[in-house]
Amino acid sequence: MAKSRVAIIRTPEKPVEEEIREKVREAIEAIGGMKRFVKPGNLVIVKPNLVISMTSDTGATTDLRVSKAVVDLVREQGARAIIAESCGTGGDTEKVFRTTGYDKLRDRGYEVVDFKKIQNVEVPIPNAHVVEKVMVPELIRQADVIINIPKIKTHDQLGMSGALKNMKGGLAEKEKNRLHKEGLSQGIAEINVILRPALTVVDGIIGQEGLGPVFGEPVQMNLIIAGDDPVAVDTVLCHIMEIDPIDVPYIKLAEEKGIGTMRMDKIDLIGKKINEVKRRFKMPEEDIKKIQIPGFQLVFGEKSCTGCRNTMYSVIKDMDTKGLLEHLKGLTVLAGEIEKLPQIDKRSLVLVGACAAKNKEEGIRYAPGCPPRNYWVIEAVTGAPQQARTSDFRQKSEK
Ligand code: SF4
Incomplete structure (x- = not known):
């Protein structure tokens, strides 16, 4: 069986548009060229990561110059390319297009579409456990080819966000929350069975470390990474970030679904070697350790x-942002499956997550969910309903 191919190409420091165009072409050429993926007359959906109204220099969103370079290469093949995205749950994709500059591409003759405004269709996912059927925008089902253009960044809930995770933005709005409720990692693997990009081109110019995928710190990486297998791409991204890919469960789950390979001996690496470009990305919990709360x-x-x-790291960061850390003073928060409750005052205990439900007792606060939502945890801790749910720190970052 042919090996998966992943090309790692270095751009100049802070590249300009022409340099980006050249490096995107070089990366795609290295794995067979656009003609390998796109045929004349194809309808091609180009799917960037535009999760939130933040510019690409924050490391949160895909640089429009990368998307544009990909679209131009698609057009060279005589195909039609549409840039399409659905921003985070509850967000306004058109606003994100304006912040990131994608709206201006329309004036230059490019098609830029908000998935949230497209009619959805139901699609069955074979052998799925979490999402047996899922609603997706009709446009993405009509596409002959999907090209995924993710970022390289950490993720407060999943460890990292690259190619596989970015396809969550190809779901209908209401399905995104369902994945969080019913099993996020498994759900990401399952949706990649039906939303399967032929080509992935990672905007690795500026990544994000720490409390990604939106509130971390930017990292200048100067990379364009192209691959024909999203599992292989995410595996390579992990190695570049110095994360063990096994610690990102959806990558293994996607491999088990036959979407691609994590095995480095089955990946043909072209261009730069991982050792030449790798850089340890600070993980979300490292940002949290700086926050001290008595008791x-x-x-x-x-x-x-x-x-x-x-979730808990994200909750603490969220409470810090909202000035609610006082509420954590003197509390013991037990998250996930706990063998036995500690012998302390029940009023100072908070249980978090579906796995902790079996330890529930009268007088102990509890936040449900698997994984739990931030505002459920904050409600349990503060005892106050979180009214501004749409501005919840986690919700802003969800796709
Ligand atoms: S409830 Fe259990 S399975 Fe779900 S996220 Fe927490 S520890 Fe993991």
Whole structure:
């Protein structure tokens, strides 16, 4: 069986548009050229990561110059390219287009579409456990080819966000929350069965570390990475970020679904070597450790997965932003599966996550969910309904 191909190309420091265009072409040429993926007359959906109204220099969103370079290469093949995206849950994609400059591309003859305004169709996912059927924009189903243009960044709930995770923006709005409720990692693997990009071109010019995928710190990486297998691309991104890909469960789950390979001996790496470009990305929890709260203890069960861990890191950051950290003073928060409750005053305990439900007792506060939503945890901690749910820190970052 042919190996998956991933090309790592270095751009000049802070590249200008022409340099980006050249490097995108070089990266795609290195894995067979656009003609390998796109035929004359094809309808091609180009899917950037435009999760939130933040410019690409924050590391949160795809640089429009990368998307434009990809579209131009598609057009050279005599195909029609549409840039299409749906921003984070509850957000206004048109506003994101304006902030990131994608709206201006329309004046230059490019098609830029908000998935949220497109009619949805239901699509079955074979052998799925979390999303057996899912609503997706009709346009993405009509496409002959999908080209994915993600970022390279950390993710407060999943560890990292690259190619596979970016396809969540190709779902109908209401389906995004469903994935969070029913199993995010498994759900991401499953949606990639039906939303399967032929080509991935990573905007690795500026990545994001720390509390990604939106509130972390930008990292100048100067990379364009192209690949024909999203599992292989995410595996390579992990190695570049010095993250063990096994710690990002959806990558393995996607491999098990036959979407691609994590095995480096089955990936043909072209261009720069990982050792030449790798840089340790600070993980979300490292940002959180700086925050000191008297008497507060955060305890994870031995089997607690990254869902609860990263939710709690995100919650603390969220409460810090909202000036609510006082509420955590003297509290012990137990997240995920706990063998036995500690012998302390029940009023100072908060249980978090569906796995902790079996320890529920009268008088102990509890936040449900798998993984739990930020505002459910904050409600349990503060005892106050979180009215501004649409401005919830996590919700802003969700796709
Ligand atoms: S409730 Fe359990 S399975 Fe779900 S995110 Fe938390 S620890 Fe993981």
